[in-house]
Structures are given as structure tokens and as C-alpha cells.
Amino acid sequence: MLAIAEESFGGVPALHIYDMNDGKKPLPAVLYWHGFSSAKEHNLHIAYQLAKQGVRVIMPEAKHHGERHEGLTEKQRFFQFWSIVLQSLHEIQYIYDSLEEKRLIKEGRIFAAGTSMGGILACGALAAFPWIKGGAVMMGTPAWEAYARRQVEALKQQGDLPFSGEEIEQEVQQLLSYDLSRQPELLAGRPLFFWHGREDQVIDYRDSFSFYEGIKKEREEDVYVFHLEQRAGHKVTREGMLAMTKWTAAHI
Template sequence: MIGVYEAEIKTIPSLIVVDTKKEGIALPVITYFHGFTSAKEHNLPLAYLLAQQGYRVILPDSKYHGARENGISVNKRQLSFWDIVMQNVIELQYVKDYVDESGLLLDDRFGVAGTSMGGITTSAAMTQYDWIKAAAILMGTPKITTFAKAILDEFKKIGDLPLKQEVISDLLDQLTNYDLSKQPEKLNQRPLLFWHGEEDEIVPFHHAYSFYEQVAPSYSNPDDIVFIREANRGHKVGRYATLETVKWFASHL
């Protein structure tokens, strides 16, 4: 039987999904980050399937989301998008510390994945933590400074960008440190799956695909970096992407 357990990991509301018979023993761990305006519980179907394969899956709520929403306004949350991504990366270390200190991580097999904002978080985390052993980016982008500039330009077009240029420049400087496309060597041959709908209207398909084309030749094992493109699919993860993600981790973590 698969169990769903509520936990606070250093004040981060989280769900832990795991086979009830294996709850207290060391297992490979996957942390899955949700998308913008979503919440941890929305990824329970995927977590259930991963738990069936023997993983401990941790679903944290991001800042200003789910149990951490705290009545935030729509505008403030939108303007906080990149702060949320960077905070996710910081908090991933808390999750890693938690499973290490609790003796719940088997053989350092720690994976990360996410949807949209969670996929962006995943790519950013790959630049910071070499202890991530495998990852999956679902409709995210490794080109985060390029994406950030595009979002800021959209705000400017509608005259709704209450940020000074100094603040914008500082933000872009910070994001450069997390931009996988600017430091692809940080991948270091680690297994990485991309899934993206070709008709994605939110996060451009070509961001992830062009990055994949750039880095794939550097992999000594071509099976360790895979891009799954889904025709006629917009910004929504369906059953096909879900099952492929489960298969990916089952063979790479």
C-alpha cells in the first residue's frame, strides 16, 4: 500500500509518498516541485506511480503556494516568480539534509524533477548541487535569464512593471548563477530527461530543445540525456509524460 504522509521539513509543508512497508527505511529519493499557482498535492498521481517503483517521493509547497500562500495577491506572486525559484533551490538543500540526517536516503540516490516552474527549479538546482544524481524537466527551461527577460518585456509592453531598472539588473545578475544554459558543464554527464509539448504557449518549447541539441553530443552515453517532444500538446502534462517520467527514473536512479 502507498501512504501519503504530511511533514514539515524545516518549516516547509510537504507530502511524503512512499510504500507503507518501507516508510522507515532508506530508499532512493525524488523531490518533485510543482508549477506556478499549483501546490504539492496536485502531483500526487505521479508521486504514487514513483512510490510504486520503490522511491520515496517528497512534494514540497513552494513559497507563496499551497499551505504557504498566506493570502498573497496575484500581482505580488507574479513579481515574486524568480524569488520563488531561487528559494526552491535553497530549500532543496533542506530536503537533502532531512533525508540524510533521518537515514532515509539509500546510496546517495537523490533525484529532482518538476513541472513548469518546478522544471525551471530543477534546471537551476543542477547548477548548484552535484549530489543530484538524475533529473527530469517537464515543460521547464534551462535558459532562465532569457526567459526572465522575455517575461519582463511582456510586463513593460502593458506598462505594468513596478520595478526599477536597478532591481531588474540585480535580479538578472542573480539568475545568471542559476542559468544552466550558461554553464552546461555543470551537468557532468548526469542523467537528464526533458519533456515538452510542441505547442506550449507559456514556456517556449525551443528553449529546452535548443539546449538539448547543444549538450546531447557531449554525453558519452546518449541514453543518459533524452528529449521527449509531444506534438499537439500545450502547457499541460498528460498521462504520456507522467508515465515516461516514471520510466526514466526507474532506469536512471
């Protein structure tokens, strides 16, 4: 039987999913982040598939989402997109320290994963924290700078850009050190899984696929995997979810 507990790790509210037969003993762990405009509980089906394979799953709540929502409009929250991502990135260390203090991670085996914005965050986590042992990215992207500049261009075309050029450039500069696509050596051979829909109109799959094409030359086995579904858009399919959870349980 699986347990679903509302807990706080390092001051960050999260759902904690694990097999009750394992109690509080150390387990391989996945930190799994939700997407933009979503909330932690919306990925419980993913946590279920991982937990029944012996993986501990921590699903943090991002700022301005779910129980941390502070009344922003959707537009206001969108303008905070990268500040939300960066805050979540910094909170990873607090969550990890709390898990380590409670001795919940087995032999340092911990992965970063997430959906959409959460997948973007997972890529940044791999760039920032060498103690993360691998990751799974569901329709996210490691190309932080390129994606941010596309967002800016889309806002310009809509005539809805409340920032000056200088402010935009300052924001983008903050992202560069976490842009895994610009420094693939930071991956350092750690296992990485990508899933994306070819028809995704929110996050183009091509940046992730180009990154994958570059790193897969290093190793021939299934350490690096890219699942591209031809008719899928910006919504993870059941097939994609099952492929990711099976791969993660095998590689963590």
C-alpha cells in the same frame, strides 16, 4: 500499499509518498516541485507512479503557494516569481539535510524534478548542487536568464512593469549562477529528462531543446532524453507523465 504523509523537512512543509512495505528504510528519492499557482498535492498522480516503482517522493510546498500562501493576489505573486524560485532553491539544502539525517536516501541516489516553475527549479538545482544525481524537467527551462528577460518584455508590452531597469538587472544578475544553459558543464554527465509540448505558450520549448541538442552530443545512450509532443500545450499529458516516471525509476 502506498503511504501519503504530511511532513516537514528542514522546516519546509511537504508531502512524503512511499511504499509502506519499505517503511522508513533508505530508498532512491525524488524531490518534486509543483508549478506556479499550483500546490504540492496537485502532483500526486506523478508521485504515485514513482512510488509504486520503489522511489521515495518528497513534494515540497513553495512559498506563497498551498499551505504557505500568505494572501498575495495572483499579480503580486507573479511579481515574486523569481524570489519564490530562489527561496525554494535554498530550501533544497535544508530538505536534503533532513532526509540524510533520517537516513531516508539510499546510497545518495536523489533526483530533482518538477513541473513548469518546478522544472525551472530542478534545472537550477542541478547547477547548484553536485550531490543531486539527475533530474526530470516537465515543461520547464534551464535558461533562467532568457526566460526572465522574456517575462520582463511581456510585462512591458502590457504596461504593467512595477520595477525600474536597475532593479530588473539586479534581479537577473542573481539568476546567472543557476542558469544551466549558460554553464552546461555543471551537468557533468548526470541523467536528465525533458518533456515539453510544442504548442506551449507559457514556456517556449526551444531553449530546453537547444540545451538538450548541445549536451546529447556527449553521450549516445538514453542518459539525456527529450520528449516533444506535437499537439501539447502547457499541460503535461498522461503519456508524458508515464514516460518520465518510467525513465526516472530506471535511472535514479
